[in-house]
Amino acid sequence: MNEFSHFLRRPEAATIISLAAVIVFYVIFGGVDLGKLFGAASWVNFAANLGIVAIPVGLLMISGELDISIGAMIPAGSMTTAILSGYYGYPIAIGMLGALSVGILVGFVNGILTVRTTVPSLIITLGSLVAMQGIILSASVLLTGNASVPLTAPDWAKFAFGQLIGGSHQVIIIWWLILTAIFAFVLHRTSYGNWIFAMGGDRDSARNLGIPTSKVTIILFILSASAASFVGMCQAILFNSAQVSGGMNFIFNAIVSVVVGGVLLTGGFGSVIGIFFGTLTFAIVNQGIYFTQIDRNWSNLIIGAVLLIAVGMNETFREKALSYVPKKMKA
């Protein structure tokens, strides 16, 4: 019982409960065959692509900022790879380096604008989102005369970034797990993680205590933009082509995953494990519905309900964490 109440005070409690509830719901009302669901690749692939973007977006949110330019950075990553290595025929390494450089550059611009101006980062990244869409489309049409560019990646690149393990599971799942472990370690076990929490709690105090808040903010924006261009790059290598459209869904999907995962929208509270499970919950609702007898048109309703219920639980559990007094002191 004591351990259960300890679990409830953690940021990831609500999303783990939501995940279990969604699965139970699908089994009871949708007649899901659990063996089939867990053996399926579709929702795991979906979660991995989303999760790699959701974690740095979540870290930014914990630090008190928001990045929605990721929606344009996914096609930016795939188009850069395809134009450089597909259209111009440079080695794939150049294409990949180009994709990551675009991510670093846009993240850097987002970060600089956020720390140098008083404009909210939501507006700044809205600007870079729309601007990048324009750049990708014009660059693609100007350079290749087309909005879709084919790409043939060599075997080693296919193996590392575009492989289908067992013919169904994208290799990006492994990247997702590795990145989750790294980010969890940094956020929860190192001083840098402590800085991110402090910045989300009160930026001015954090700066007065000697934390390089501007530097940390810029690095976090670089991480989120380049994570998105990394996902785009992997998709181009996997599907052997890149399109200028797509990626916009990632904006809301990532934010929903992060918030369901227990991150406080206004910053200062959250966990990487929570974001991980938030992404899983989102993926199961969104893709798992194909394994049920429920019409898939209902999936958005379920996502909305899960979002509200999980956020409600997050609020309650946070209250619990705040009012927590060790047992023996209560008397």
Added chain:
Amino acid sequence: MAPIIPVLELRDVEKSFGPIDVLHEISLKVHEGEVLCLLGDNGAGKSTLIKILAGVHKPTSGTILMDGKPVEFDRPRDAADRGIATLHQFGGTFPLMSIGRSFFVGVEPQKKWGPFTVFDRKKANEIAVKAVRDFGITRIDDGDRLVGGLSGGERQSIAIARAVYFGARVLILDEPTAALGVKQAAHVLRIVNETKQRGLAVIFITHQVMHALAVGDHFAVLIRGAVAADFRKGDKTREEITDLMAGGESMADLEAELEGYAQNQEERPPSLGHT
């Protein structure tokens, strides 16, 4: 008894924002092991004075001296580096962080974990809890508790304990008891006393005369940006100080006036339901 050279001294400090003069010829001293109470009504210039001491604003003219030597603070960090710690009304500013984590923001203790350098949570919690308990706050014994879950007095206590632990020499407390109940305020006042006994210089800003009298050794009353009175413990009564703070207007007069008003009201009791 007190050392001859004050830890912190202001000499003829003036501050104006454009055409508006906020502080005129402020001269104040605070010694080690002494509590200077800065009293004043709202708008008397207390916050501007704190901001000058904390390095947020630079004085328009005049000098700040530490240990008898002139100093200049270009930013808050400079004041902090010299051992001036400014604490605001609500104490801890990171309500959703644990006691141990928030205690060490920016100066996290670290340890080796395999090839990595990691945050030493156990050590942080132990030091933070011990530092607070040394001030007599025995209710706190778990460094993993969130700061936001503590009472206002406990948060203030942690903030003071933190400043002392990191070697503050001058502690500036901005209305630390304003938002607290009677019991919590007494708690904080005890800790202010303990801090003084450890040899720190304390500048205690308040408009609650009772709280000032409980801990103060030295008092300065600010009125419209100037030091209207500067006296030591026992020189003035509570009534005299209250009168001073009200801008020289006697509280006794005000009381008489209010009484007259009340009697007036009794003759014509307010009728409910009609406006």
